[in-house]
Amino acid sequence: MKWQKKDLLGLRDLKKEEIKILLETAASFKEVTTRQIKKVPALRGKTIVNLFYEPSTRTRVSFEVAAKRLSADVINIAAEYSSVRKNETLNDTGRNIEALKADLIVVRHNAAGAAAMLSRHLNIGVVNAGDGWHEHPTQALLDIFTLAEKKGKIEGLTVTIVGDIAHSRVARSNIWGLTKLGAKVIVCAPSMLIPNKIEKMGVSVTSNIDKALSKSDAVNVLRMQFERDQISAFPKRLNYFKNYGINQERIEKTNKDIVIMHPGPINRGIEISSEVADGLNSVILDQVTNGIAVRMAVLYLISGAREK
Ligand code: CP
Numbered sequence: 001m002k003w004q005k006k007d008l009l010g011l012r013d014l015k016k017e018e019i020k021i022l023l024e025t026a027a028s029f030k031e032v033t034t035r036q037i038k039k040v041p042a043l044r045g046k047t048i049v050n051l052f053y054e055p056s057t058r059t060r061v062s063f064e065v066a067a068k069r070l071s072a073d074v075i076n077i078a079a080e081y082s083s084v085r086k087n088e089t090l091n092d093t094g095r096n097i098e099a100l101k102a103d104l105i106v107v108r109h110n111a112a113g114a115a116a117m118l119s120r121h122l123n124i125g126v127v128n129a130g131d132g133w134h135e136h137p138t139q140a141l142l143d144i145f146t147l148a149e150k151k152g153k154i155e156g157l158t159v160t161i162v163g164d165i166a167h168s169r170v171a172r173s174n175i176w177g178l179t180k181l182g183a184k185v186i187v188c189a190p191s192m193l194i195p196n197k198i199e200k201m202g203v204s205v206t207s208n209i210d211k212a213l214s215k216s217d218a219v220n221v222l223r224m225q226f227e228r229d230q231i232s233a234f235p236k237r238l239n240y241f242k243n244y245g246i247n248q249e250r251i252e253k254t255n256k257d258i259v260i261m262h263p264g265p266i267n268r269g270i271e272i273s274s275e276v277a278d279g280l281n282s283v284i285l286d287q288v289t290n291g292i293a294v295r296m297a298v299l300y301l302i303s304g305a306r307e308k
Helices: 016-033 058-069 090-099 114-121 137-151 169-180 209-214 237-244 248-254 284-306
Strands: 047-052 073-078 104-109 125-131 158-162 184-188 204-206 218-221 259-261
Touching: 016 058, 016 137, 016 169, 016 284, 047 058, 047 090, 058 073, 058 104, 058 125, 058 137, 058 284, 090 104, 090 114, 104 114, 104 284, 114 125, 125 137, 125 284, 137 169, 137 218, 137 259, 137 284, 158 169, 158 209, 169 184, 169 218, 184 209, 204 209, 209 248, 259 284
Parallel strands: 047 073, 047 104, 104 125, 158 184, 158 218, 184 204, 218 259
Antiparallel strands: none
């Protein structure tokens, strides 16, 4: 099977084989990133625009590094310093970027479906770097890549995703990707942070983190988004850490070699202790590093598909 898609909008849309192509391509680019000269000419002459309507450190920087390692020209647009401030619509911004002869847009937006809307209106490729609560496909791909690197496989593993499942695009993309590749997924949170009918996505649900950890090979700890109105009502942050926070005692109690993941940014002492975040089982910074190879694979495959 060959990569055919002009866009990457989410993992829900992808077949298992397509996810495998992305991960295999990322593995070959990871080798490139270990060379003394970490650059290949694959996208020389291409222009990639990073269009970010929300704050980002990891995603924006690693898309830029990935594009530069592929020898593409990169332009970063932060919406707050662009004509978006003069009420230009997302669609008009995208069409103008296309008129400026960019080859691909990487977009982060607070509205679910923003990347899909752009892809319907543009001929150039569109990569979703996070749209509202909907999907964050490259984050899930780098999570899965890192877990496979650590455990040697994905099929048959059990992964707990703990935290604000309701508002998490990372959770949704991880659930689609992991279940398609044959992993079991447990979601764990207080009931107010679990979306209705999430079992239909093929996951099991619990509010007991110790029970979930006892069955798990890995835990992906989500950031508690206390800045959101719905969660600021959650009674006492300290109760969250006591009942759901990932600390050393909880991990040791399982007697298992659990891989600790977090998409970042971390709230230390809220959803995870510093001891665990910086401990031996943590792959949090490996996830960040692997984001470069994964995003190189995405940019390379999407750009190639445009030329068929
Ligand atoms: N994980 C993630 O999306 O981080 P940023 O918001 O820093 O890009």
